[in-house]
Amino acid sequence: MPDMSAQLDIVFAALADPTRRSILSMLLEDDMAVTDVAEPFEMSLAAISKHLTILTRAGLISQEKRGRVKWCKLEPDALRDASVWMQGFGQFEPVNLDAFEKFLETQLAPAASDSD
Amino acid sequence: MPDMSAQLDIVFAALADPTRRSILSMLLEDDMAVTDVAEPFEMSLAAISKHLTILTRAGLISQEKRGRVKWCKLEPDALRDASVWMQGFGQFEPVNLDAFEKFLETQLAPAASDSD
DNA sequence: TGTTTCGTCAACCGATTGGTTGAATATGCG
DNA sequence: CGCATATTCAACCAATCGGTTGACGAAACA
Numbered sequence: 108m109p110d111m112s113a114q115l116d117i118v119f120a121a122l123a124d125p126t127r128r129s130i131l132s133m134l135l136e137d138d139m140a141v142t143d144v145a146e147p148f149e150m151s152l153a154a155i156s157k158h159l160t161i162l163t164r165a166g167l168i169s170q171e172k173r174g175r176v177k178w179c180k181l182e183p184d185a186l187r188d189a190s191v192w193m194q195g196f197g198q199f200e201p202v203n204l205d206a207f208e209k210f211l212e213t214q215l216a217p218a219a220s221d222s223d
Numbered sequence: 224m225p226d227m228s229a230q231l232d233i234v235f236a237a238l239a240d241p242t243r244r245s246i247l248s249m250l251l252e253d254d255m256a257v258t259d260v261a262e263p264f265e266m267s268l269a270a271i272s273k274h275l276t277i278l279t280r281a282g283l284i285s286q287e288k289r290g291r292v293k294w295c296k297l298e299p300d301a302l303r304d305a306s307v308w309m310q311g312f313g314q315f316e317p318v319n320l321d322a323f324e325k326f327l328e329t330q331l332a333p334a335a336s337d338s339d
Numbered sequence: 340t341g342t343t344t345c346g347t348c349a350a351c352c353g354a355t356t357g358g359t360t361g362a363a364t365a366t367g368c369g
Numbered sequence: 370c371g372c373a374t375a376t377t378c379a380a381c382c383a384a385t386c387g388g389t390t391g392a393c394g395a396a397a398c399a
Contacts (some may be wrong), residue, residue: 128231150359189309193238194306214392236386291396292346
């Protein structure tokens with residue numbers, strides 16, 4: 108996966124819209140046809156279709172056409188990448204400071220045998 | 224918090240830009256003045272100032288003015304909220320540390336080649 | 340004091356976004 | 370076949386985005 112940054116652009120931009128996040132939530136429960144995805148929203152089917160295209164390009168969902176119905180399926184892999192990226196910032200700093208303090212303690216402590 | 228959705232809008236939109244993510248990476252290491260944040264980028268100080276405003280409104284950083292210098296500090300809490308939201312899609316297991324570590328290696332190791 | 344440094348503001352620009360509508364393209368059905 | 374259903378396409382729109390430049394205020398310093 109060479110250009111992670113461009114992928115993160117697309118994934119985060121896809122997530123930065125409440126309609127699209129709502130669609131992802133719906134797809135958590137089950138795969139859905141485009142028309143059924145659109146049903147709860149007060150906007151045109153074409154608008155939902157565009158949202159689904161954006162989610163697909165982000166890799167967050169996949170779409171498979173069976174007959175005249177296009178089924179939408181959640182694809183959590185892209186989400187995992189972004190989540191991992193965010194965990195880096197969510198945990199790095201506090202963990203780091205904490206670990207650093209402990210490190211200093213163990214370094215300065217007399218006869219500190221390492222445990223884990 | 225019922226209007227967490229609006230906050231997620233702002234946080235994800237803030238993250239959906241490589242310049243802003245790069246700024247967050249820089250602030251991982253230490254707090255920085257606005258001018259120093261801007262220095263590696265090939266764009267105007269005003270542009271960076273706007274990016275910092277967006278990051279601040281997202282709660283991802285905070286800014287404190289001391290003298291005529293405005294210091295920028297990473298605030299990982301907002302990121303953690305968004306990360307928690309994403310784990311709501313955790314049909315998959317929560318972010319495993321293997322992936323996290325591997326990510327940090329690939330992301331932070333070649334930081335020296337982060338020329339611009 | 341006058342000047343330099345730090346950072347924002349205001350106005351502007353082109354590109355993108357999120358939505359609309361109406362027409363078009365498939366596919367399934369009686 | 371003819372018609373309804375499912376979905377996208379194309380054109381358009383207002384609003385927002387990411388950037389620029391120049392002017393500006395506030396703090397430090399000679």
